[in-house]
Amino acid sequence: MSEITLGIIGGGQLGSMLAISAKKLNIKTIIYSDDPDAPAQNFCNHFISGSYNNKEKIKEFVNLVNYVTYEFENIPFETLSEINKLKPVLPKPSVNRLIQHRLAEKDFINNLNIRTTRYASVENASEIKSLEDLLPGILKTTTLGYDGKGQYPINSIEEFDSLNIDLSKGYILEKLVKLKKEISIIITRFNVQKYEIYEPIENKHEDQILKFSKIPADIDKKIYDQSKEWAISIAEELKYVGTLCVEFFIDRNNNLYVNEIAPRVHNSGHLTINAFNVSQFENHLRAVCGLEQIPLEKLSNAKMVNLIGDQISAYRKLTQFKENEFFFDYLKKEVKEKRKMGHITTLV
Ligand code: ADP
Numbered sequence: 001m002s003e004i005t006l007g008i009i010g011g012g013q014l015g016s017m018l019a020i021s022a023k024k025l026n027i028k029t030i031i032y033s034d035d036p037d038a039p040a041q042n043f044c045n046h047f048i049s050g051s052y053n054n055k056e057k058i059k060e061f062v063n064l065v066n067y068v069t070y071e072f073e074n075i076p077f078e079t080l081s082e083i084n085k086l087k088p089v090l091p092k093p094s095v096n097r098l099i100q101h102r103l104a105e106k107d108f109i110n111n112l113n114i115r116t117t118r119y120a121s122v123e124n125a126s127e128i129k130s131l132e133d134l135l136p137g138i139l140k141t142t143t144l145g146y147d148g149k150g151q152y153p154i155n156s157i158e159e160f161d162s163l164n165i166d167l168s169k170g171y172i173l174e175k176l177v178k179l180k181k182e183i184s185i186i187i188t189r190f191n192v193q194k195y196e197i198y199e200p201i202e203n204k205h206e207d208q209i210l211k212f213s214k215i216p217a218d219i220d221k222k223i224y225d226q227s228k229e230w231a232i233s234i235a236e237e238l239k240y241v242g243t244l245c246v247e248f249f250i251d252r253n254n255n256l257y258v259n260e261i262a263p264r265v266h267n268s269g270h271l272t273i274n275a276f277n278v279s280q281f282e283n284h285l286r287a288v289c290g291l292e293q294i295p296l297e298k299l300s301n302a303k304m305v306n307l308i309g310d311q312i313s314a315y316r317k318l319t320q321f322k323e324n325e326f327f328f329d330y331l332k333k334e335v336k337e338k339r340k341m342g343h344i345t346t347l348v
């Protein structure tokens with residue numbers, strides 16, 4: 001077998017889990033991150049740290065690899081498209097550009113006749129006054145948000161005025177969905193109508209950060225089928241290669257909405273490591289590196305708990321886990337509030 005070296009941009013826990021999976025497939029990994037303390041350096045074959053605009057460093061990285069992928073969305077489009085001239089970047093840079101912009105992303109989804117919550121672009125304070133029917137809502141930065149960062153719940157025009165937000169960066173106002181549940185679908189697309197799709201995963205957030213995931217999701221057949229169908233249309237329309245996650249809302253009237261798309265492996269899919277024959281990470285590598293597609297088989301029901309901030313401390317002290325428990329410490333240098341530090345998956 002010819003030896004493959006994969007470049008991964010981004011050095012967080014998703015990068016670590018991709019690197020671990022790669023080892024199993026005999027794929028070498030080189031991680032590039034702008035954070036010199038990136039935890040994924042503990043798991044990859046070689047680590048390069050530099051800014052995402054540093055042409056020299058990026059070149060050094062690209063010269064060492066056969067393919068390039070990424071584990072987070074906020075990479076300058078310029079950088080990805082320059083790399084793509086030298087080595088294949090998958091998913092394609094244009095996919096990343098579309099999805100890293102909340103407005104373009106939502107327009108794209110609606111053009112597929114797939115429901116999202118109602119939304120409008122907000123560029124100056126006077127516009128809010130004409131958007132009262134989107135309240136209560138959530139104001140979100142159009143770019144660079146994650147784990148609820150850059151989001152403001154807005155109940156009234158007065159509340160908006162009192163927040164004094166600088167809107168020049170570009171914002172989107174979304175109508176608040178009265179949530180019954182949140183689910184996600186993880187799909188790995190290999191080629192035209194060739195994909196592996198996982199069953200819907202049920203997710204619970206706390207403070208806009210994912211806290212729990214489980215399979216099976218407690219949903220009816222209509223939602224089960226529709227969420228899968230929508231995820232497939234999205235992946236096909238994007239001509240996507242690799243693993244993608246679609247996050248959904250279900251409202252109290254049992255309507256399904258797409259919340260957002262993550263053009264990468266996803267936190268809610270950590271349980272696929274232990275609950276399926278092939279994890280979302282391995283599937284991503286298989287698709288991006290052109291390896292064989294293996295039919296998915298579910299091995300077990302499962303639940304996953306994210307360990308946020310100092311919740312990790314108690315687990316670090318444990319020396320033994322039950323046979324059906326799988327603890328993962330991301331080895332982040334600093335424990336910070338609201339930071340994902342590790343997770344534990346339990347097969348049930
Ligand atoms: P992030 O990019 O930070 O993941 P999301 O848009 O997915 O941002 O928001 C994070 C969480 O906040 C969602 O999973 C959901 O729990 C809540 N949330 C966000 N937007 C809405 C909305 N329009 N209605 C109801 N809940 C929302």
Ligand code: MG
Nearest residue numbers: 147247259260
């Ligand atoms: Mg989200």
